Amino acid sequence: MTVTTTDIPQRRELKTALPGPNSQALAARRSQAVAAGVSSTMPVFVARAGGGVIEDVDGNVLIDLGSGIAVTTVGNSAPRVVDQVQQQVADFTHTCFMISPYEEYVAVAEKLAELTPGDHAKKSALFNSGAEAVENAIKIARYATGRQAVVAVDHAYHGRTNLTMALTAKAMPYKKGFGPFASDVYRVPTSYPFRDPEGMTGEQAAQRAIGTAEKTIGADQIAAIIIEPIQGEGGFIVPAPGFLATIAQWCTDNGIVFIADEVQSGFARTGAWFACDHEGVVPDLVTTAKGIAGGLPLAAVTGRAELMDSVHAGGLGGTYGGNPVACAAALGAIETMQSDGLVARAAEIEQLATATLRQLQASTPAIGDVRGRGGMLAIEIVKPGTKEPDAALTAAVAKKCHEQGVIILTCGTYGNVIRLLPPLVISDELLTEGLQVLGQAFAELA
Numbered sequence: 001m002t003v004t005t006t007d008i009p010q011r012r013e014l015k016t017a018l019p020g021p022n023s024q025a026l027a028a029r030r031s032q033a034v035a036a037g038v039s040s041t042m043p044v045f046v047a048r049a050g051g052g053v054i055e056d057v058d059g060n061v062l063i064d065l066g067s068g069i070a071v072t073t074v075g076n077s078a079p080r081v082v083d084q085v086q087q088q089v090a091d092f093t094h095t096c097f098m099i100s101p102y103e104e105y106v107a108v109a110e111k112l113a114e115l116t117p118g119d120h121a122k123k124s125a126l127f128n129s130g131a132e133a134v135e136n137a138i139k140i141a142r143y144a145t146g147r148q149a150v151v152a153v154d155h156a157y158h159g160r161t162n163l164t165m166a167l168t169a170k171a172m173p174y175k176k177g178f179g180p181f182a183s184d185v186y187r188v189p190t191s192y193p194f195r196d197p198e199g200m201t202g203e204q205a206a207q208r209a210i211g212t213a214e215k216t217i218g219a220d221q222i223a224a225i226i227i228e229p230i231q232g233e234g235g236f237i238v239p240a241p242g243f244l245a246t247i248a249q250w251c252t253d254n255g256i257v258f259i260a261d262e263v264q265s266g267f268a269r270t271g272a273w274f275a276c277d278h279e280g281v282v283p284d285l286v287t288t289a290k291g292i293a294g295g296l297p298l299a300a301v302t303g304r305a306e307l308m309d310s311v312h313a314g315g316l317g318g319t320y321g322g323n324p325v326a327c328a329a330a331l332g333a334i335e336t337m338q339s340d341g342l343v344a345r346a347a348e349i350e351q352l353a354t355a356t357l358r359q360l361q362a363s364t365p366a367i368g369d370v371r372g373r374g375g376m377l378a379i380e381i382v383k384p385g386t387k388e389p390d391a392a393l394t395a396a397v398a399k400k401c402h403e404q405g406v407i408i409l410t411c412g413t414y415g416n417v418i419r420l421l422p423p424l425v426i427s428d429e430l431l432t433e434g435l436q437v438l439g440q441a442f443a444e445l446a
């Protein structure tokens, strides 16, 4: 196998103001042809990307601290992904696994059984997107339990399809005007250490959630509870220790399927293979997508063999689910994570970035909280001396970073969280420079 490295210079370089003239010309075409409901964080069109940078159509090179929302964990066009995809695309592109199966699908399912939490017998089904994986996890849980109620938590994000909109907490921009939503979905409080009462433990937060579920639904009516072990779009919220384990135990005691939605937090991103691993929690079902295939669309539900096998033959599937090219990409991405030690690299990134962010917090009263794990880090921005969210400052800081050629994303129910999701192959130098630009933005605006 030829393992080539990206030939894009790994440094920030601005040749024009952003967006440059070629991006502006494309933006004009876009506005005529692309639906306005599909928006972009930065109106800069991409020519090439690799390592820790994205090069635009005007020759500007930007530092990528977003990984296309936690997708290009192994970097864009990672060499092993490119090799596997090129070989597969030349061999065959699609047969539909439900008609004529192929080895790559099986190999991805084997890898998922090996890497996801727990050493029980596991099986997988493959899909195209995170939302589709979540939908199927709920289908399986309902089928296996014969129950209908599904519980999600505050600040949850699970996708944009009808059922996953119902599971998602935030109205704007995800839900407003798109109802009616799927029924039998209930919401309970989560654990949000920065905003929970002072000193509330993970066990207490879990009991608060369990109490709500028992009072408003009844444990024997609940098919599943779905939780992001580190919440993504809702604000990179790391629950207090013990929260996940207490919920998982309550699920076991009551015949409820515990679904960990690891679509954003999975695949080395947090300095473990899966975020549940940090807490030693073993979910019944795990949904994965984003980081799984180096940028190609692939998703999975992986879980206890007896749960996964409960559904009748033909009850799960889809035309493209587990597409061979996407599976080949996943095998290249997983090999990259294993061979290049990207789980450990994520932990290194946490060390480096957290030290810098805590320094910044010490000199910036608007930074209320610094949190996250591995390469999934965030700062929550507030009015100084309070916990009142400051979405305007958050947006201004992000905009300033964008103008300086650093791709930074925001999130949070209150729109006041800046999140960092660098490709795990980013160099220390680029990461440090990206954080310096962020620091300067705060110095100028806060």
Ligand SMILES: *Cc1c(COP(=O)(O)O)cnc(C)c1O
Residues within 6 Å of the ligand: 128, 129, 130, 131, 132, 134, 157, 158, 159, 160, 228, 232, 233, 261, 262, 263, 264, 265, 289, 290
């Ligand atoms: C992004 C995301 C989804 C939805 O994935 P899509 O591929 O966009 O459908 C679901 N759950 C979580 C936790 C996510 O971050």
